[in-house]
Amino acid sequence: MSQIFTHEFNTPVYKGKTSFHTGLYINGKFVEGSDKTTIDIVNPATGKVIAKVAEATPKDVDIAVEAAQKAFDTTWGLNMGGSERSRLLAKLARLMEEHQEELAALEALDNGKTFSWAMNADTAVAIDTIRYYAGWADKIHGQVQETDEKKLTYSRHEPIGVVGQIIPWNFPLLMLTWKIGPALATGNCIVMKPSEFTPLTALRMCELIQEAGFPAGVFNLLTGYGSTVGAAISSHMKIEKVAFTGSTMVGRKIMEAAARSNLKNVTLELGGKNPNIIFNDADLDQAVNWAVHGSYWNHGQACTAGSRIFVQSGIYDEFLAKFTDRCRSLKVGDPFAPDSYQGPQASKAQYDRIMEFIQSGKDQGATVHLGGDRNGTEGYYINPTIFTNTTPDMKIVQEEIFGPVGVIIKFEDEEDVIRQANDTLYGLAAAVFSQNITRAINTAHRLKAGTAWINCVNQIHTNVPFGGFKQSGIGRELGEYALHNYTAVKAVQVNLGYVM
Numbered sequence: 001m002s003q004i005f006t007h008e009f010n011t012p013v014y015k016g017k018t019s020f021h022t023g024l025y026i027n028g029k030f031v032e033g034s035d036k037t038t039i040d041i042v043n044p045a046t047g048k049v050i051a052k053v054a055e056a057t058p059k060d061v062d063i064a065v066e067a068a069q070k071a072f073d074t075t076w077g078l079n080m081g082g083s084e085r086s087r088l089l090a091k092l093a094r095l096m097e098e099h100q101e102e103l104a105a106l107e108a109l110d111n112g113k114t115f116s117w118a119m120n121a122d123t124a125v126a127i128d129t130i131r132y133y134a135g136w137a138d139k140i141h142g143q144v145q146e147t148d149e150k151k152l153t154y155s156r157h158e159p160i161g162v163v164g165q166i167i168p169w170n171f172p173l174l175m176l177t178w179k180i181g182p183a184l185a186t187g188n189c190i191v192m193k194p195s196e197f198t199p200l201t202a203l204r205m206c207e208l209i210q211e212a213g214f215p216a217g218v219f220n221l222l223t224g225y226g227s228t229v230g231a232a233i234s235s236h237m238k239i240e241k242v243a244f245t246g247s248t249m250v251g252r253k254i255m256e257a258a259a260r261s262n263l264k265n266v267t268l269e270l271g272g273k274n275p276n277i278i279f280n281d282a283d284l285d286q287a288v289n290w291a292v293h294g295s296y297w298n299h300g301q302a303c304t305a306g307s308r309i310f311v312q313s314g315i316y317d318e319f320l321a322k323f324t325d326r327c328r329s330l331k332v333g334d335p336f337a338p339d340s341y342q343g344p345q346a347s348k349a350q351y352d353r354i355m356e357f358i359q360s361g362k363d364q365g366a367t368v369h370l371g372g373d374r375n376g377t378e379g380y381y382i383n384p385t386i387f388t389n390t391t392p393d394m395k396i397v398q399e400e401i402f403g404p405v406g407v408i409i410k411f412e413d414e415e416d417v418i419r420q421a422n423d424t425l426y427g428l429a430a431a432v433f434s435q436n437i438t439r440a441i442n443t444a445h446r447l448k449a450g451t452a453w454i455n456c457v458n459q460i461h462t463n464v465p466f467g468g469f470k471q472s473g474i475g476r477e478l479g480e481y482a483l484h485n486y487t488a489v490k491a492v493q494v495n496l497g498y499v500m
């Protein structure tokens with residue numbers, strides 16, 4: 001029998017109690033891992049252990065895959081119509097709405113993001129995502145291909161079968177919904193691994209999925225490590241598709257494991273080192289506000305973070321002064337304090353990685369214009385940091401830091417900035433600020449990125465495709481595009497008159 005996690009929130013912004021199982025969720029039941037070991041879950045605001053969750057092993061992956069396959073062959077897949085899948089997803093969205101504050105509080109506790117952002121962004125968009133895919137579930141269809149009058153030819157978009165999904169710690173609940181929404185709408189069964197740093201909302205979701213009435217085995221959750229459970233999912237011979245969000249390095253491992261095992265279909269949403277270009281003719285105050293949001297939202301732990309901020313020389317000094325003032329005013333502190341903008345980084349490992357990047361910036365000769373140090377003495381807080389006087393070869397300019405660190409780079413003209421902006425192995429997102437719409441659109445079109453924002457940053461909609469060019473990923477999430485990741489196209493040809 002798995003353990004129960006109970007927590008009482010008595011905070012200025014939320015008061016309430018939560019209580020749920022912390023076992024593996026396999027075939028509609030919470031169970032211990034095969035080795036009966038557990039993983040400590042740490043509150044990043046204090047560095048203290050708050051929960052223990054079951055640790056899955058590769059053997060548990062086999063058990064979960066078997067349960068998922070059974071569900072696919074009997075109660076789900078082609079055995080359940082789209083309108084019923086739609087009804088279940090809509091019910092799940094309603095249950096999430098009823099528990100939105102609890103889910104947001106759990107996210108703040110486990111990940112360190114502020115309760116207000118978890119309410120207004122993470123959980124709100126997560127609910128929208130499930131509701132959006134509920135709308136798609138009964139609208140999945142192929143086409144009729146006209147060949148000739150002696151044949152009836154059509155295509156079907158069939159579910160793939162058992163799919164593996166591996167999600168990260170920066171948006172734990174949101175990434176779960178981006179993955180399960182299209183997979184369940186199209187009739188697949190899921191074996192999912194959340195990050196072992198932030199599994200609490202995923203565990204709570206198992207109970208809501210159960211309450212919504214999804215048949216046992218349709219959704220299975222395995223809390224465990226990437227090197228064991230993640231590797232077992234990506235190399236499993238009976239998992240026909242794997243979807244991953246995380247680092248480019250692990251994305252590469254997953255693709256390799258897929259190639260070496262059963263050539264499973266792979267979609268990857270990887271990192272970014274996203275340029276944010278601010279021209280002389282931008283609305284300066286708006287550009288400053290958006291650029292701060294772009295670089296420091298979610299503590300910089302966003303794959304879309306616009307952390308390479310290119311500012312044209314005519315406004316550089318004024319921009320830097322205003323940007324610095326805004327960053328100085330960002331309140332770093334308890335995720336449950338009403339005025340906190342930035343909580344702790346999600347884990348000790350991430351805190352250490354960011355501090356190493358900051359040190360490398362100093363060592364390579366960049367100027368720490370603001371911050372660059374720890375905030376407080378407890379937990380994993382880092383002050384919003386600005387680097388100036390960088391060169392293109394520096395690690396802090398080339399690599400994804402995934403922390404509250406922005407790099408401000410002066411540029412002279414359009415050609416120069418487009419060349420610099422595209423000088424990266426990533427291609428996830430980019431932003432352009434200009435009041436000259438022709439310049440803004442021309443620049444957006446020339447940037448090698450899966451998303452280009454004009455006069456805004458970090459805008460995500462459930463119906464707009466999201467994904468990367470270059471080493472930022474393969475495939476698109478959200479919108480109708482995501483459905484294609486989870487269906488296999490079958491052509492059916494019926495002979496109406498040919499005689500052999």
Ligand code: NDP
Nearest residue numbers: 168194195225226227230231246247250270271303400402
């Ligand atoms: P990872 O890419 O290592 O982790 C993401 C997920 O993949 C986790 O669940 C992880 O499990 C799992 N994983 C790790 N190794 C394997 C493997 N061999 N096979 C299958 N799954 C595996 O990210 P980190 O947590 O280490 O963060 C490192 C950097 O990655 C960040 O600094 C950031 O730059 C980037 N990142 C990008 C994200 C994005 O949204 N694109 C999200 C998160 C990170 P486990 O935690 O047990 O290793």
